[in-house]
Amino acid sequence: MFGLEISSVPVILPTLEKVLQGDFKEMQWIMNAYTIACTTVLMATGTLADRFGRKRIFTIAIVLFGITSLICGMAHSVSVLIASRFLQGIAGGAMLICQVAVLSHQFQEGQARTRAFGAWGIIFGIGLGFGPIVGGVIVAVSDWQWVFLIHVLIAIVTLLLVFNGVQESSDPQAKKLxxxxxxxxxxxxxxxxxxxxxxxxxxxxxxxxxxxxxxxxxxxxxxxxxxxxxxxxMFDFSVFKIRNFSGALFGSMGMNFSFWPFMIYLPIYFQSSLGYNSVTAGSALLAYTLPTLVIPPLAERLSLRYHPGVVIPLGLFTIGAGFILMRAGSGAEHASWLTMLPGCLLAGIGLGLTNTPVTNTTTSSVPSSRAGMASGIDMSARLISLAINIALMGYILMEGILSSLRSTFSGSLDAGQLRSLAERIAAGDVVALKQGFPGLGSLDSSGTAVHAALVQGFGLVMLYGCIGAWVLAVASFVMFGPRERVQQTSPVV
Structure with a gap:
């Protein structure tokens, strides 16, 4: 559910912008309301799960996720959907933190733990990998509401699995909120x-x-x-002294300086710049997401053999390399999904190499009784950096588009018109621009200037994603330190 929610909603943002008559900033808030809400409850949920039982709080979170998904599917305005997404994010954050804590307690030994987190990565990857095509197909054959309503059905199945497979666990030393x-x-x-x-x-x-x-x-x-x-x-700063934990945390942040926030904007590129419909855009996004389905088990084996201090920075470096290739593909003379394919695949492989080793390493670096706290800090770092970078990437995209438009239309449109035009382009409203924006048809009859503005804006966003991933790859590698030193310090809390 969590992976599907992350990757299916971005594909329908251009549709939501048209149907609900929203603007670019409101589309950002549809995603960020969810992200910030997740951050709000993560640590509280970790404490509650440790204190009152991880299975019990997990069950409550799943029920709430199903209910709030129903509310999202019934929304008829952008403001209501944003508010509903905030409620859904509260339930989603609680659900996410509990599942990691449950796995950490139930599988504590090396091989069993590796298989469990590898399986977790595969299931997460199924939702994440097929989310774009699921979202695109739903919009094409039905109503956008079903992108949210589908979680009501999945929540019921999940509850049955929880009742039959999850052991109750808690931390007798857990304290107050x-x-x-x-x-x-x-x-x-x-x-x-x-x-x-x-x-x-x-x-x-x-x-x-x-x-x-x-x-x-x-x-x-x-x-x-x-x-x-x-x-x-709720944030025990003493755990940051554990090099293993802090090194993995930089890896956690690195994914959310690059891969995850860009997933929100990549569908806009496919639909606006390349002219694909929602199904084709969703299909093209599979190259970006499907590697996360097949790589996690390999990543866990590599971590056991070569140490997470090697695998996690390598994964971040691979994500950055993928962004460089995507930037080259988007700037090609005849850009298409084929020119974007190598970069999308490489970024997805990098994410697969990074994601599950980060989760496993952060929780295994502390005693199992504190798994809720450790996974809470990990997920908080992810979601805080994600919320900030959704906003930053949107700002960079807007400014890149605006800079290109200024150089083309500075003598024909004033500053207010240029910014308004840039916002509509960034939101993916390219097809309707010539009919709905005064004078644009005569100024850019072939659409060349609009397309060039999109390419420049997205090129800057991809460059930012690459730099963010590479900087945090270096920080992660340095923080892990020599392998022998990590092994000596990791048991200390």
Whole structure:
């Protein structure tokens, strides 16, 4: 369910933009409301699962995910869908953290643990890998609502599996919820994402803009202070002394500086720049997502043989190389899914090499009784970096498109018109532009300028994804340190 939710919704964003009459920023918030909500509940859920039982909280989360998916499917406006996605994200974050904690407790030994997390990676990969084509087909043959409603049916099946296969477990030493930490962390992430997403409208240097980013910074400082003084913090900073844990955490962040946020924008490229319909775009995205289905078992075996400190940075480097190839493919003279194919495949392989070793390493680096806390920090790092980079990639895309339009239409359109045009192009509303944007047809009758703007914008986004992945690959490799040193320090909490 979680993998399917991540990869099927981006494919239908261009459809939602038209049907619900939303704009580019609202499409970003449809994704980011879910992401920020996940971040809000992760650590609280980890604590509740450790205290009251991981199977019990997991069951509650699945039920809530099914209910909130039903609410999303019944939404008839962008604002209602964004609010519903926030509720769905709360349930999704709780569901995700519990499943990792359950696996970590139920499979604690080397080979069994490797097989369990390898299987987890495959199942996650099925949802992730086939999500784009599922979303595209649903939009083509039915209504977009079924992209959400399908989770109601899957939730029922999942509950049956949980009742029959999951053992109850808890941590007798688990403490109270860290409410101050939850609130301050969530406000800081929301404030930064809001500043990046809405900054161009508010004015980055306006009183409102400066107030928002200042409030986000104060919230972050308060969060750090709250965790330092709390006897039982939700973020136990002592685990960052474990090189294995911190090295894997950089790998966790690296995936969300590159692969995951770009999945939201790649369908827009396929549909707007290449002119594909939702089914074809979903099919083209399979090259990006399907490697995550077949690579995880190999990644786990490689981790056992060569150490996660080698495999995780290698995976991030591979993702970055894939982004460079995608950038080259998008700028080709006759760009198509074929020119994008090598880069998409390579990025997907890199994600498959990174994802499950990161999850396994972060949870195995601490005692099993603290698996909820460890997986909570891991998932928080993923979702915080994802929320920020959804906003950053959207900003880079917009500015890249706007820069290209300025050089082409600066004498024909004013600054406001250029920004409005850039937003519509970024949102994927290319087909309707000539009919709906005053004077554009006569200025760009062949559509060459619009296409060039898209290529430039997406080229910058892909370059950013590559740099982010490579920088964090180096940070991860350095943090893991020599293999012998990691083995000596990893048992210490």
């Amino acid at each position: 860290d409410l101050l930490g939850m609130v301050t962390l969530s406000l800081s992430v929301f404030g930064l994402a809001y500043f990046i997403t809405q900054g161009s409208d508010l004015g980055f240097t306006s009183i409102t803009g400066i107030g928002i980013i200042t409030a986000a910074a104060i919230s972050l400082i308060l969060f750090i202070f709250a965790e330092k003084i709390n006897a039982h913090p």
